[in-house]
Amino acid sequence: MGEPTRRPTIADIAREVGVTKGAVSFALNGRPGVSAATRARILATAERLGWQPNTVARSLSNLRSGSVGLVVTRPISLLGVEPFYMRLIAGLERALHADGRSLLLAVTDHAADAADIYRSWWASGRVDGLVLTDLRVDDPRLATVAELGIPTVVLGAPSPPPPGLSAVVGDDGPTLRAALEHLAGLGHRRIARVSGPADFAHAARRNAGFAALATELLGSTPTQVHTRYLSDQVLAATRELLAGPEPPTAIVYDSDLLAVTVVGSATELGIRVPADVAVLAWDDSPLCELVRPRITAFSHDIDADGAAAIAVLTEQLRTGVPQYAELAPRTLTVRESTAGYSKPV
Amino acid sequence: MGEPTRRPTIADIAREVGVTKGAVSFALNGRPGVSAATRARILATAERLGWQPNTVARSLSNLRSGSVGLVVTRPISLLGVEPFYMRLIAGLERALHADGRSLLLAVTDHAADAADIYRSWWASGRVDGLVLTDLRVDDPRLATVAELGIPTVVLGAPSPPPPGLSAVVGDDGPTLRAALEHLAGLGHRRIARVSGPADFAHAARRNAGFAALATELLGSTPTQVHTRYLSDQVLAATRELLAGPEPPTAIVYDSDLLAVTVVGSATELGIRVPADVAVLAWDDSPLCELVRPRITAFSHDIDADGAAAIAVLTEQLRTGVPQYAELAPRTLTVRESTAGYSKPV
DNA sequence: CTGAAAGCGCTTACAG
DNA sequence: CTGAAAGCGCTTACAG
Numbered sequence: 001m002g003e004p005t006r007r008p009t010i011a012d013i014a015r016e017v018g019v020t021k022g023a024v025s026f027a028l029n030g031r032p033g034v035s036a037a038t039r040a041r042i043l044a045t046a047e048r049l050g051w052q053p054n055t056v057a058r059s060l061s062n063l064r065s066g067s068v069g070l071v072v073t074r075p076i077s078l079l080g081v082e083p084f085y086m087r088l089i090a091g092l093e094r095a096l097h098a099d100g101r102s103l104l105l106a107v108t109d110h111a112a113d114a115a116d117i118y119r120s121w122w123a124s125g126r127v128d129g130l131v132l133t134d135l136r137v138d139d140p141r142l143a144t145v146a147e148l149g150i151p152t153v154v155l156g157a158p159s160p161p162p163p164g165l166s167a168v169v170g171d172d173g174p175t176l177r178a179a180l181e182h183l184a185g186l187g188h189r190r191i192a193r194v195s196g197p198a199d200f201a202h203a204a205r206r207n208a209g210f211a212a213l214a215t216e217l218l219g220s221t222p223t224q225v226h227t228r229y230l231s232d233q234v235l236a237a238t239r240e241l242l243a244g245p246e247p248p249t250a251i252v253y254d255s256d257l258l259a260v261t262v263v264g265s266a267t268e269l270g271i272r273v274p275a276d277v278a279v280l281a282w283d284d285s286p287l288c289e290l291v292r293p294r295i296t297a298f299s300h301d302i303d304a305d306g307a308a309a310i311a312v313l314t315e316q317l318r319t320g321v322p323q324y325a326e327l328a329p330r331t332l333t334v335r336e337s338t339a340g341y342s343k344p345v
Numbered sequence: 346m347g348e349p350t351r352r353p354t355i356a357d358i359a360r361e362v363g364v365t366k367g368a369v370s371f372a373l374n375g376r377p378g379v380s381a382a383t384r385a386r387i388l389a390t391a392e393r394l395g396w397q398p399n400t401v402a403r404s405l406s407n408l409r410s411g412s413v414g415l416v417v418t419r420p421i422s423l424l425g426v427e428p429f430y431m432r433l434i435a436g437l438e439r440a441l442h443a444d445g446r447s448l449l450l451a452v453t454d455h456a457a458d459a460a461d462i463y464r465s466w467w468a469s470g471r472v473d474g475l476v477l478t479d480l481r482v483d484d485p486r487l488a489t490v491a492e493l494g495i496p497t498v499v500l501g502a503p504s505p506p507p508p509g510l511s512a513v514v515g516d517d518g519p520t521l522r523a524a525l526e527h528l529a530g531l532g533h534r535r536i537a538r539v540s541g542p543a544d545f546a547h548a549a550r551r552n553a554g555f556a557a558l559a560t561e562l563l564g565s566t567p568t569q570v571h572t573r574y575l576s577d578q579v580l581a582a583t584r585e586l587l588a589g590p591e592p593p594t595a596i597v598y599d600s601d602l603l604a605v606t607v608v609g610s611a612t613e614l615g616i617r618v619p620a621d622v623a624v625l626a627w628d629d630s631p632l633c634e635l636v637r638p639r640i641t642a643f644s645h646d647i648d649a650d651g652a653a654a655i656a657v658l659t660e661q662l663r664t665g666v667p668q669y670a671e672l673a674p675r676t677l678t679v680r681e682s683t684a685g686y687s688k689p690v
Numbered sequence: 691c692t693g694a695a696a697g698c699g700c701t702t703a704c705a706g
Numbered sequence: 707c708t709g710a711a712a713g714c715g716c717t718t719a720c721a722g
Binding site: 019020021022023026032033034035038057059060061062063125 | 691698
Binding site: 007050052053054055056057059060065072076077078079080081083084085086087089090091093094097102103104105106107120123124125126231260261264265267285286287289290291292303 | 429
């Protein structure tokens with residue numbers, strides 16, 4: 001319709017109003033340096049032309065990309081079925097979008113690729129900072145971000161967090177205690193735990209915490225095993241637990257996916273849930289309500305955790321100093337997978 | 346360690362080598378305009394300094410952002426548990442990343458927000474093009490992208506696709522036929538279908554195709570109902586089907602999530618799968634193997650579809666002309682949810 | 691307090 | 707074939 005396809009720039013506004021581009025910039029950014037009357041004319045003209053700031057040009061002047069990077073290292077087949085990452089991505093995106101910024105995402109099968117991606121992103125000025133999740137034991141990414149000086153927030157960091165990095169820290173103690181108290185309150189005495197690979201830092205931390213608390217509350221050291229997230233390996237780990245001399249009557253799984261895999265295959269495992277074995281999941285998700293029995297789980301607000309990570313990182317970008325926040329606490333949602341236990345102790 | 350925190354630029358290289366920035370740019374981009382000897386020195390110096398092109402600066406010169414936008418309009422709670430979007434996002438990201446580009450993602454609950462986000466992205470130069478999914482009947486987004494002239498690819502478009510837009514088109518006919526033939530081959534004669542909301546264009550298309558094919562193959566018009574993706578509504582829609590005068594002995598669900606919801610709650614619905622009702626899912630995912638019985642489903646390669654969408658859009662960006670590709674065909678994976686039907690016809 | 695000028699890090703049309 | 711200059715659309719330090 002004769003509409004210009006070229007997008008209006010501050011030069012167009014400056015020409016129409018008869019001022020310099022600098023004056024336009026000051027007016028549009030609400031800075032002093034231009035009279036009230038001129039400012040009003042500039043704003044009206046910008047409005048009329050439908051001007052919007054060009055993000056790329058603004059970034060080049062600011063030497064800020066306006067993006068925060070997240071590398072997700074999970075096999076793509078797992079990614080689809082594990083709700084955590086999609087929720088985290090959505091949470092981070094919302095928090096950044098609200099602020100006119102964006103999430104730069106990379107998905108890779110190989111954990112070893114992450115550091116290279118960070119390096120490349122940083123060298124090409126594509127990110128202002130990073131969000132790290134699923135910290136490993138002796139995670140090599142920490143050396144990379146420290147060496148390059150990339151502003152970084154660790155989500156779900158241990159306390160104290162890695163030096164020089166911002167962090168959203170979580171104390172698993174209360175959650176572990178709540179899990180044990182819930183199950184002990186139902187009469188369970190032999191409570192085992194299944195978690196993901198041992199090189200995940202949170203798996204190692206929770207292992208230690210669970211052992212200490214179980215000893216305190218139940219008077220015995222619990223059995224804990226690790227497994228990869230693949231379905232057959234989860235079932236194998238569970239079989240191994242159940243084949244022991246004193247099999248557990250309750251098992252705490254470190255994620256929704258692990259627990260759902262087991263409940264879905266209970267018949268094949270030769271167990272009834274919860275009559276033979278109660279099942280509790282560390283992470284709640286709609287998956288826990290898709291299977292029967294529905295799974296008792298700890299809910300937490302991943303959206304809020306993502307927003308906290310962005311808030312903390314943003315503050316570090318502003319001040320240059322690492323910042324800290326607390327993970328939202330988890331709350332227990334009791335469902336059928338831990339109900340009705342009535343075995344003699 | 347005394348390392349410069351400032352990233353090297355082509356000006357640094359030009360100074361060291363003793364040439365202009367233009368010459369450095371030509372050399373680094375493999376263009377003619379600089380002698381072989383100079384080119385070699387420039388490349389060596391760039392390598393030694395660890396130079397990487399600044400993406401933002403390059404974008405400003407090119408007037409290209411290097412990003413492709415995707416707006417996902419699903420409630421965040423659903424997003425987590427529905428594998429499709431995470432797989433699509435991963436697929437798009439990989440295809441773009443391989444090319445040095447990136448995916449700009451927005452997540453919103455309200456479909457009506459999408460057009461505004463496109464408008465804002467385009468006005469601020471944040472995207473070079475868009476990927477549209479889940480086209481609605483009379484989708485208002487089409488008018489917006491046409492009005493603004495945004496290069497756009499529609500994934501899963503009808504044939505013929507909307508004028509002026511690139512598309513990855515899929516013909517559901519063979520899949521619908523395969524579903525009906527599989528179920529009819531097992532002896533089923535009353536086959537119903539449950540799909541998502543009626544305003545999804547693909548739901549409407551498949552409805553029409555299913556009705557025609559069922560009439561051809563079974564000699565009767567099948568019952569088809571729509572439902573929102575919420576768990577209780579899916580169950581209600583299924584109950585409604587089963588309460589009819591001639592209840593179906595097999596139901597085709599339009600997604601993995603719909604089918605899994607029903608199989609997970611079969612006991613509550615008062616049915617045994619597959620003895621009373623066979624269940625077939627349009628989209629395969631690991632969810633279909635998490636529940637018992639495992640669900641017969643149509644697999645398709647979402648990664649490949651995402652890559653095809655990016656390839657087609659990239660070609661449009663290069664040539665200015667909309668391009669087309671075919672969706673990868675779906676293949677039937679038979680599992681227990683359609684096995685062992687033995688009712689008298 | 692106001693305004694013309696330089697600069698962010700690239701690319702490319704244009705004159706020698 | 708080679709090289710100095712202008713430009714992409716912004717921001718901001720600096721001189722009046």
